[in-house]
Amino acid sequence: MKIGVLALQGAVEEHLDAIRKIGAEGIQIKSKEQLEEIDGLILPGGESTAMRKLIDFHEMMPALQAFDKPILGTCAGVILLADHVESNETHIGGLKVWVRRNSFGRQIDSFSAPLEIVGFTSSYEAVFIRAPQMDEVGEDVEILASYNGRIVLVRQGNKIGCAFHPELTEDLRIMQMLKEMILQSKLAHPSNVL
Amino acid sequence: MVQLGTDLVKRGMAQMQKGGVIMDVINAEQAKIAEAAGAVAVMALEMVPSDIRKAGGVARMADPRIVEEVMNAVSIPVMAKGRIGHIVEARILESMGVDYIDESEVLTPADEEYHLLKNEFKVPFVCGCRDLGEAARRIGEGASMLRTKGEPGTGNIVEAVRHMRKVNAQVKQIIHMERDELMTAAKELGAPYEVLLEIQRLKRLPVVNFAAGGIATPADAALMMELGADGVFVGSGIFKSECPEKFANAIVQATTHYQDYELIAKVSKEIGTPMKGIEISTLAPESRMQNRGW
Numbered sequence: 334m335k336i337g338v339l340a341l342q343g344a345v346e347e348h349l350d351a352i353r354k355i356g357a358e359g360i361q362i363k364s365k366e367q368l369e370e371i372d373g374l375i376l377p378g379g380e381s382t383a384m385r386k387l388i389d390f391h392e393m394m395p396a397l398q399a400f401d402k403p404i405l406g407t408c409a410g411v412i413l414l415a416d417h418v419e420s421n422e423t424h425i426g427g428l429k430v431w432v433r434r435n436s437f438g439r440q441i442d443s444f445s446a447p448l449e450i451v452g453f454t455s456s457y458e459a460v461f462i463r464a465p466q467m468d469e470v471g472e473d474v475e476i477l478a479s480y481n482g483r484i485v486l487v488r489q490g491n492k493i494g495c496a497f498h499p500e501l502t503e504d505l506r507i508m509q510m511l512k513e514m515i516l517q518s519k520l521a522h523p524s525n526v527l
Numbered sequence: 528m529v530q531l532g533t534d535l536v537k538r539g540m541a542q543m544q545k546g547g548v549i550m551d552v553i554n555a556e557q558a559k560i561a562e563a564a565g566a567v568a569v570m571a572l573e574m575v576p577s578d579i580r581k582a583g584g585v586a587r588m589a590d591p592r593i594v595e596e597v598m599n600a601v602s603i604p605v606m607a608k609g610r611i612g613h614i615v616e617a618r619i620l621e622s623m624g625v626d627y628i629d630e631s632e633v634l635t636p637a638d639e640e641y642h643l644l645k646n647e648f649k650v651p652f653v654c655g656c657r658d659l660g661e662a663a664r665r666i667g668e669g670a671s672m673l674r675t676k677g678e679p680g681t682g683n684i685v686e687a688v689r690h691m692r693k694v695n696a697q698v699k700q701i702i703h704m705e706r707d708e709l710m711t712a713a714k715e716l717g718a719p720y721e722v723l724l725e726i727q728r729l730k731r732l733p734v735v736n737f738a739a740g741g742i743a744t745p746a747d748a749a750l751m752m753e754l755g756a757d758g759v760f761v762g763s764g765i766f767k768s769e770c771p772e773k774f775a776n777a778i779v780q781a782t783t784h785y786q787d788y789e790l791i792a793k794v795s796k797e798i799g800t801p802m803k804g805i806e807i808s809t810l811a812p813e814s815r816m817q818n819r820g821w
Contacts, residue, residue, distance in 0.1 A: 340546070341546070341783050342545070342546040342547045342567060342783060343543055343545060343546060343547075344542045344543055344545060345545065345546065346545075347542060363783070363784065378542075378543045379543050379544070379545070379546070379547070379567065380543070380544070380547060380567040380568070380603055380604075382562060382565065382602065382603055383547055383565040383566065383567045383603075383779070386563075386564070386565035386779065387565060387779070387780070387783055390780060408543070409543070434602060435602065438624075439604075439624045439625075439626055440536075440540050440604060440626035440627065440650065440651065441531075441532075441621065441624055441626075441649055441650050442531070443531070443536040443537075443539070443540060444529050444530060444531045444536060445529075445530050445533065445535055445536060446528070446529045446530070447528070460535055460536060460539055461536075462536055462539050462540050462543060463540070463543075463604065463626070498539060501535065501539045501542070502535075
């Protein structure tokens with residue numbers, strides 16, 4: 334199983350480490366052609382404005398929008414994936430959520446806290462860094478976790494939107510969720526098997 | 528339990544900046560140019576390092592009005608510099624909500640003996656280093672991010688290269704040492720033993736290490752990435768160049784695609800003249816900023 338990490342800027346190596354730990358092969362994605370080689374994609378944490386700039390410069394946007402295999406967007410990644418971004422334009426889109434950048438405040442308000450996640454049997458220590466939140470979600474979007482009433486983890490079809498940073502802790506359950514999604518998608522579309 | 532200001536969230540913030548360019552700015556207008564060019568953060572200052580050199584006198588924390596103006600102008604993180612050992616400047620910047628404080632040798636040190644005890648702050652700090660001993664001492668005090676000192680405001684990459692190579696070579700040595708050799712290494716480097724243990728366990732520095740101090744061209748930024756920097760700070764290099772917008776954009780591209788030489792050639796065309804540089808040997812030892820701090 335090959336999982337790509339959009340490697341324009343941000344916590345790329347951390348995700349590649351996590352991918353290795355779930356027994357998959359991680360690939361740094363720096364060009365649109367590479368998207369054809371992978372079974373799933375992670376949009377990592379970083380600065381969404383910087384990533385957007387780099388996506389445009391290399392004309393990667395149409396290929397990212399056409400990518401129909403499983404995607405996990407974390408922090409800046411969920412901003413890139415959201416259909417609506419508060420006081421900003423839509424980037425890749427496809428995830429039917431409204432997203433507010435830096436909604437928990439500046440760095441000084443960054444925190445970690447235990448989170449109850451739908452389907453997990455024990456709580457999950459989530460790290461929020463200048464994190465966004467999701468405000469309203471479309472009908473087929475399943476809310477998997479909220480923190481103090483703010484939506485922070487959702488799933489819609491083969492997309493996961495995550496406001497916190499699974500790559501900064503040893504807990505691999507969010508990564509396992511992505512892996513499971515990729516396995517399901519391969520079963521449903523055998524032609525996608527690489 | 529909710530936890531704020533832990534190493535995890537302070538170091539994590541720097542991890543999100545990796546592969547990016549942090550640019551020095553002196554007002555809202557420059558901050559917006561930096562953000563539009565794809566900077567991952569801006570450093571709010573009263574003067575860029577090359578102007579600090581020219582102006583002479585005592586260089587202090589920027590006027591809080593400038594910091595506030597920059598914070599209001601952009602949505603990317605805002606960093607600001609405080610003097611080495613100046614507890615109150617750091618607390619003022621923390622109270623204003625800046626995202627990162629640079630305890631910086633670019634400013635005139637407030638304390639020639641003691642650096643800040645950065646563990647006691649909720650805001651994360653970045654500090655300069657020339658070798659692993661200095662890097663480890665700063666981590667020991669609680670720095671959440673490092674950068675090479677280089678020689679700020681010179682547009683000359685040679686010192687940043689020296690410092691990056693030195694730190695990385697020493698990290699490699701530590702990783703390959705036997706456990707019973709580490710205490711002696713700690714003594715020789717002047718490094719806290721616990722930090723060396725952590726380096727050996729992680730097989731890397733426990734915090735992100737950017738390059739700073741002399742980056743003037745897209746090729747300079749790519750060179751520092753090639754040498755193992757996690758990202759770059761560009762001080763005078765952008766707004767002292769002929770065309771800051773083009774320079775900023777080209778340096779961002781070169782940092783991400785540092786091994787794509789055709790691309791670096793392409794983005795380096797028609798961006799105008801870089802800042803004028805200074806040969807290090809012409810600088811008197813007392814005007815070398817890298818010798819500030821220990």
